[in-house]
Amino acid sequence: MTTQLLEGRTILVTGVVTTGSIAYGVARRALAQGARVVLTGLERDLEKARSAAASLGVDDVLPYDATDPEAVDAVVEAIRVRVGHLDAALHAIAFAPRAALSGDMVGVDPVGLEKAFRTSTVSYAETARILQRLAPASGASLVGLDFDATGAWSVYNWMGVCKAGLESLNRYLARDLGRLGIRANLVAAGPIHTRAAGGIPGFEDLLDAWAERAPLPWDPHDVDQVADTVCFLFSDLARAVTGEILHVDGGYHAMAAPLRRRDGAG
Structure with a gap:
């Protein structure tokens, strides 16, 4: 009998709202690999x-506001009562007011920016606190969802x-949690059609850029390509990986901007 990748693991997945989210895809794939979610x-x-x-087939969803530090105690106790421990956790929490997503900086x-930072960045450390x-004693795996922050997008x-703050925080969490055997990694996904993506002005422009530049075909409707990578990071196959940002974007991040000839011919 073949052992499933996450057999016997208990995994926390935050941020599931609709069946089209990456978090939902991670939960579904983790369950298929033998995990309890x-x-x-x-x-x-x-x-x-x-x-x-x-x-x-999951019985319930625990209420949890990741921007409220006092909520950690309640969710930790609820998880302890239900399942006893956690082997891994997915941070899939982000928010920014629409005015912060386009126009001038x-x-x-x-006030909106402070909420965005607390929701999208600081809450990653709160998720780490839950997992910790x-x-x-054998350790655990923390994974966060990212969008490449090495450059300025249109x-x-x-x-x-x-x-960018999330990516820096991930490195510091990898430093601090490593002594406990807890790994911290991010998955920088390409553009995926989700509820959150619907709030990004110019999202279709991102899809056009991926279609033109990514060396591998990119399907913005396929959450499983991201979810499978998250499950890999949850598993023992990634036991020596921490502080990493793993890009699942069809290779877009590795491509230089196309050169234009001075005569405009290409």
Whole structure:
């Protein structure tokens, strides 16, 4: 009998709201690989999240606001009562007001920016805190969802800044958690059609750029190409990988900008 990749593992997946999200895809693929999955969601999204959970055969979704430090104790206790421990966790939480995603970088309401940073970046450390308190002595795996932050996009703006912070935070978490046997890695996905993507002005321009430049064909409707990589990072196959940003983007990140001849011929 073949052993499944995540057999016997208990995994926390945050951010499942709809069946089209990357988080949902990760939960589905983890279940298929033998894992037990615990889901969390915001209070306002619980009805939709529980509908998505039911389609996975998961009994419930725990309410959890990742921007509230006091919520960590409650969710840790709820997970401890239900499943006892966690072997891995997915951070799939991000938010920015629409005004922060396009236009100029200056003049954006700082209150909205603070919420974006707390939701999209600081909450990754809070997810690490949950995992740290519930991880077995043998260690665990923390994975966050990223969008490449090495350059300035024509869209994305302040969320790009939040993702740059996320990438830096991931390195520091890898440093601090390594002594506990906990790995911290990010998956930088290409553009995927999700509810969150619908809030990005110019998202179709990103898809056009990927179609033109990525060396591998990129399917923006295929969440499994990202979910499978997350499951790999959850597994023992990635036992010596930490502090990494693994790009699942068809190779787009590795391509230089196309050169244009001075005469405009190409």
